[in-house]
Amino acid sequence: xxxxxxxxxxxxxxxxxxxxxxxxxxxxxxxxxxxxxxxxxxxxxxxxxxxxxxxxxxxxxxxxxxxxxxxxxxxxxxxxxx
Numbered sequence: 001x002x003x004x005x006x007x008x009x010x011x012x013x014x015x016x017x018x019x020x021x022x023x024x025x026x027x028x029x030x031x032x033x034x035x036x037x038x039x040x041x042x043x044x045x046x047x048x049x050x051x052x053x054x055x056x057x058x059x060x061x062x063x064x065x066x067x068x069x070x071x072x073x074x075x076x077x078x079x080x081x082x
Contacts, residue, residue, distance in 0.1 A: 005013070021027050049057075064070065071079075 018027070018030065
């Protein structure tokens with residue numbers, strides 16, 4: 001039956017089941033499983049940067065700084081808070 005349900009419906013059903021949980025151990029295990037999945041997904045999607053890309057990024061940063069395209073840490077913090 002689960003195979004014919006849409007992804008959205010399965011998510012909603014899962015959330016409803018979580019809301020009904022009374023066992024903290026089960027909730028902790030679900031949290032751990034999701035965290036482990038997220039870590040594995042993150043690590044499997046990371047690709048090493050080529051040396052050429054690294055050099056290009058450095059060159060762009062230097063050029064930006066030389067042309068006044070910089071922002072202070074205080075300005076950045078203020079932007080983030082907005």
